[in-house]
Amino acid sequence: MRNKTERLVEILSGQPVIPVLKIDRIADAVPLARALVRGGLKAIEITLRTPDALDAIRQVADEVPxxxxxxGTILSQKDFAGAEAAGARFIVSPGATRALLxxxxxxxxxxxxxxxxxxxxxxxxxEGYEVLKFFPAEQSGGTAFLRSLASPLAGMRFCPTSGISQKNAADYLALPNVICVGGSWVAPDAELASGNWAAVEELARQAASLARG
Incomplete structure (x- = not known):
């Protein structure tokens, strides 16, 4: 468990924002990943919310080393096994069931x-976990709620996701118990639809430059 925690911390602490992606067209997966990497966001989360998600993970793992x-959006043991087989290097779930644990x-x-x-x-x-996803962040009290957890649950760190945007990301990152945030604003639907990878790269660059507390 300690080794896995250290690897997760290394991934999440490497950048202030983890892109949370929904791949509707498999052809977008590789160029999107490359644009995000060029912008400074190497760690990306592809959610299992579309039929092509596992293939997208596999292609990015193979073609964007x-x-x-x-x-992300891992809800079952089957999801977990499929994502691992596809080459996922970290697994994210909105919650935690006994089967997933x-x-x-x-x-x-x-x-x-x-x-x-x-x-x-x-x-x-x-169970031995020290870093958790805080979801849904804005809907569950946002920064005020997370700040209130810092003292009684000292040592626990969070990656808040849902409702995080370019406007409020810095507020979350300023909290002592936030290791990074998850957000989809770095890959807007309009830019993906038009294949505007330069715009995605610039949004990634801006996100990568955000300071943490």
Whole structure:
């Protein structure tokens, strides 16, 4: 567990923003990943929200070796196994079930489970987790809620996701218990639809330059 935690921390602490991506067209996967990497965001999360998601992960893992591709929206052991087989180097879930925790314990791939309440966070801490996804962030109290967790749950760090944008990302990153944020604003639907990879690269560059507290 310690080794996996260290690898996860290395990935998440390497950049202030983890792009959270929904790939609707498989042809977008590789050029999108390359644009994000050029902009300074090497770690990317491809969510299993579309039929082509696993193929997208596989293509990025094979064709963009400088990227650190992860899989998000993992809801079951089948999802976990499929993402691992496709080449995902980290796994992200909006929550945590016993089945997912069991799958993670058998795998060598680092797991970022989601939690939002103190009880959920404490339960995952008892399982050995030190870094969690805080989801849905804005809808669950945002920065004020996360700030209130810093003292009673000292040592726990979070990657808040959902509702994070270019406008409020810095507020989250200023918190002592936030290691990074997850966001989709670096890959807008309009830019993907038009194949404007230069615009994506510039958004990634801006996100990569955000300061952390």
């Amino acid at each position: 400088e990227a650190i591709v992860g899989a 069991d799958a993670a314990s058998r795998s060598g791939v680092p797991f970022l489970p989601g939690a939002v309440t103190p009880s959920e966070i404490m339960a995952l801490r008892d």
